Amino acid sequence: MSLKVYINGTLYDKDDAKISVYDHGLLYGDGVFEGMRVYGGKVFRMPEHLERLWNSAKAIWLEIPMTPDALGQAVDETVKANGIEDGYVRLVVTRGAGTLGLDPNRCSDPQVIIIADYIALYPREYYEQGLHIVTVSTIRNHPAALSPRIKSLNYLNNILAKIEGLQAGCVEALMLNQKGEVAECTGDNIFLVRKGELLTPSVEAGILEGITRAVVIELARELKIPVRETPLTKHDVYIADECFLTGSAAEIVPVTKVDSRKIGDGAPGPITLRLLDRFHEVTRQ
Secondary structure (H helix, E strand, O other): OOOEEEEOOEEEEHHHOOOOOOEHHHHHOOEEEEEEEEEOOEEOOHHHHHHHHHHHHHHOOOOOOOOHHHHHHHHHHHHHHOOOOOEEEEEEEEOOEOOOOOOHHHOEOOOEEEEEEOOOOOOHHHHHHOEEEEEOOOOOOOOOOOOOOOOEOOOHHHHHHHHHHHHOOOOOEEEEOOOOOEEEEOOOEEEEEEOOEEEEOOHHHOOOOOHHHHHHHHHHHHOOOOEEEOOOOHHHHHOOOEEEEEEOOOEEEEEEEEOOEEOOOOOOOHHHHHHHHHHHHHHOO
């Protein structure tokens, strides 16, 4: 059975799902998106994802042509139509078709696109043995230019950093901000464990406010693990007892080596594994 893709209220076969080549989402990356996980046929933390989508749209003066409730219902219907039990949803809102100029006022009919499919971002051994990552020279977007809190369709900043990481033999890469502080990875937020305390960069470091990041902070507090959002440097990463990344697609993945330096004893740490176990419990409730 062909996968069904939702576009503006209609489900199309995957090969027939099309938008205009004049859409500014294609021409300029003018639009916003969300990536959501599906567990047991239910979208995980959908209200939080929809809130972030609306916040991103508001920040770029893009009006989503339906209510959050209606869009949430459309997501559920698309997941059901594709028989997705454990998978991934990509929700996209583009500016719509316009002219070849930049002017968004000459665009009409924002396109709402929902793709429900399966995803395996990393192989199982990375979750068991840990990722090796590298710090790259591409810095995170300056918040005064384009806020990393906007989940826009223009992901070149992340893609260039990803290319650097791949060229260094790593599937993920660590990005610093304009101050030289740790920001996040190309597709994931970063956490450290030092002397039993969970550390992660704050929003002010220039990061995306990750939904999984927020869940991990909630779970850590539930498990009585101290949590602190604070500026971090590469030195803090190198001397950490544990390190892990979070993201809707990645979930929670341990990191055991950064810039050729072994993190802790070189294996996923006890707090990482404890949080990962609890995360799996929560997502299956």
